[in-house]
Amino acid sequence: MTRGEPYEPYPDHGGIMGRVTAETPPEYLSQTAEPVREHLAAATQLETFLAGAGTLTLEQRMLLVDQALVLLEQNYVHLPLKVAMHAVNPVQRLRLIRRQLEQQTAATMPPEWIFHSEMSKVFHSVRDLHTNYMLPAPFAGKIAFLPFRVEETTDGPRPRFLVTRITQGFSAPGFAPGVEITHWSGIPIEQAVELNAARFAGSNVAARRSRGVQSLTVRSLSAHLPPFEEWVTVSYKGADGTARELRENWQIVNNLPPMAGPVGEAALVMGMDYEADEISRANVMLFAPHVVEQQQAVDSGQAPEAAAGEIASTMPQVFTARTVQTPSGTFGHVRIHTFSVDSADAFVQEFVRLIGLLPQNGLIVDVRDNGGGLVWASELTLQTLTPRPITPEPFQFVNTPLNLRICRSSRSLSPWVPSMEQAVETGATFSAGIPLTPEFRANEIGQQYFGPVVLITNARCYSATDIFAAGFQDHGIGTVLGTDDNTGAGGANVWGQGLFLSDFPVAASPYRPLPNGAGMRVSIRRSLRVGDRAGTPLEDLGVVPDERHRMTSRDLLEGNVDLMARAGELLKAQPVRELTIADLTRANGSLRLKLKTANLDRVDVYLDRRPRTSVDIPDGQADVTVPGATSARTVRVDGFARGELVASRIRPL
Missing domain, CATH: 3.90.226.10 (2-enoyl-CoA Hydratase; Chain A, domain 1)
Incomplete structure (x- = not known):
């Protein structure tokens, strides 16, 4: 809010003025769209939710650290890259956390959220959104949300942050899609976005900033700690130019279930x-x-x-x-x-x-x-x-004794084994790249x-x-x-700790079940580009x-x-091609194709991947006869323009 603008405070939906409790949820939750109304009506405020959190024992905390050490030190494919690019040492940090736990007792160990914070910092330090510490119950499967969405536009002399979506049923004076956010809990909005971005693990500047904007109003409690603040104060300018403030409590609710995953x-x-x-x-x-x-x-x-x-x-x-x-x-x-x-x-x-x-x-x-x-x-x-x-x-493993044992235990991973065995002699950091x-x-x-x-x-x-x-x-x-x-x-290709535990029962397995629904994931195989950028990660x-x-x-x-x-x-600015097999008949051992084409000057015909004929064609329709097609199972027609392959059509016979 700039000096001299009118200021119109707006009573919040759950702060000092008429505090909302778990027994009296915000009114808008009962007015959301019918398909999700019952689901959202079960939301609770952050304070109420956190009152039931924190049940990990000291031994369970040690188990989580030990399993994180196994994954990051012996399975994590990007560890050499991340140590070099971001000057971090997540393995040593985990060892220090383990040492601190050994010096604690059940009476002296800090609150559970501090432990989760330290673990999250380790995983976020590598700036890899594949590599996650996923919080246990009651955080697992929950989201924290505010009933609107903020997005960034750069079509003016400076970035602006606009409200673009509002949950059905929510309203506030002058608050509608298009209003500009100026401050977030008293912090200038762009600075608030940068502070948020620093907490999230985007792999590059653009990714971190994007996460910084997104996380203003919705966060996964499985992937991150809950917000530190129970509510936010949003300063905004309405369409009429009036500066207002909205104070809104964070709400906690079960997320929609994920779609069934592959097996x-x-x-x-x-x-x-x-x-x-x-x-x-x-x-x-x-x-x-x-x-x-x-x-x-x-x-x-x-x-x-x-x-x-x-x-x-x-x-x-x-x-x-x-x-x-x-x-x-x-x-x-x-x-x-x-x-x-x-x-x-x-x-x-x-x-x-x-x-x-x-x-x-x-x-x-x-x-x-x-x-x-x-x-x-x-x-x-x-x-x-x-x-x-x-x-x-192509994808590569990092060469470690444990990864080699895992690949030897699975037929589907056997193509990577020879290069990993050879690495014992050559000292290669990564396995061969295999699609x-x-x-x-x-x-x-x-x-x-x-x-x-x-x-x-x-x-x-x-x-x-x-x-x-x-x-x-x-x-x-x-x-x-x-x-x-x-x-x-x-x-990268990512595996969860549970996958290591269930699918690879190697001798003397170092993997153990995690407590209270906690989870961990790491990048297991890194991908390399092909074509002109071949070999670039x-x-x-x-x-x-x-x-x-x-x-x-x-x-x-x-x-x-x-x-x-x-x-x-x-x-x-680009041409539109057409290559249609309008009709296909067999007669006397030959295959006759009636083609419809546009912006092509030649077609080559293949039967069962073997070249059989090449003909120049005009735009429009063309008949092509291919001899020796008695036993063919597939036909492929490749279309060319000035010698360049620009269209292709495959048909089973």
Whole structure:
């Protein structure tokens, strides 16, 4: 609030003026959207929640430290990189905590939150959102939230922080989407964001700042300690220019449950930012309850009802598909909210179905805020957007005796064993790089969309989404349009401590069950880029976009209108291809193809991956006859323009 502006205080929803207790929750919680109303009505205030926290014994604290030492010292693939890049020593810090515990008794040990704080600091020090200390009960599965969302815009001379979403039922004088936040509990808002960012483990500056904004109003209590303050005082300017203050209590509630995760070998190829997944589900609950209703319909076997302007998806928590109007034309837009699914094949099938229902002259694939998930889902999707063969990213273990024992115990990990055994002689830090996604699977269905494609990223893209963005850029699929300077830079496959415990019963296993539902995760295999950037690690570096767009206030408040306009400009500048097998017949041992084409001048035809014919073709329709096709099982038609492969179509016979 600047000097001379009118000041209008606003009574809070749970502070000194009419304090709200657990027995009298804020009124707005009873007015939230019906699909989540009962869930949110069970929220409690931070003070009430913390009164029941703190049951770990001294022995249980020691067990947690010991297990953290095993994971970080013997399994954590990025430890050499993090020690060098960030000048940290998490292993030594854990040893010091262990020594301090040995000098304590049940009577003298500090409050449990101090122990959790120390453990969290160790894991956050490596700035790796894959590597987490997950708090035990009663924190596990809970979120802390305020009933609105704040986002940053840089379309003026200085950054501004606007309220962009408000939970249904909440109101305050002059408080609506578009109001500008000036101070946060008395701290200038930009400084408050920077202080928040310093507490979170983003791998680069852009990622940390993005987390600093996000964590103003919603936090996962599994991944972080609860807020230190029981309430916040928000200073804001309304649309009429009046400066006001709002005092709002933090509320604690169970998060929406995660989607069912993969099992078996698929569980070993996850790449997900745990906290981002938690926050994504919390934002659905608070600001997009219609998605909860759609998912309930799917779970009950009913067809979900699409929101206005959208195409109904069988995976409403995963995809949002729609047509967007821009000054450059009408294009398709598909938002991929997460790769966290139990089936990569089902994911790809639904993606292909949705993009087939969208305009074919240009596609915007939007992965902002996507924290990752199943690596197979991200890498198998790439082939649908390009004629070029996909080379999956290779992954490496750090060479330690324990990692070698783990790889020897599993058939699926045996390809890494020879190089890890050789490292005993060579002293190599990392194993050989071997893909998680089989190359034949990354190319078995081929291109499904033939118009130009733009990929939109931001600093909250992480893990499997980093891998997707890197593959998109490394294979030249289209332009990467970023709203931040980097993606989140999480290039790894992540395993939880429970996975080590259950799936790898090696002799004299050092893994032990964790108390009270506590958890730990580490990056186990790091990923390397391919193509022109082959061998470059994704971790800490991320994907630098080809084009940069600064989010405007119109973007934040009017459905990304300027961002879509910029994406439309990029799409309009690219040619639209077509390669359709309109008819396919066999006669006298030959295969006759009737093709519909656009912006192609040649096609090559392959039967069962063997080249059979190459013909020049005009735009429009063309008939191609391929002899010797009696026993062929698949046909692939590659389309070229001026000698460059620009389209490809695969059909089973």
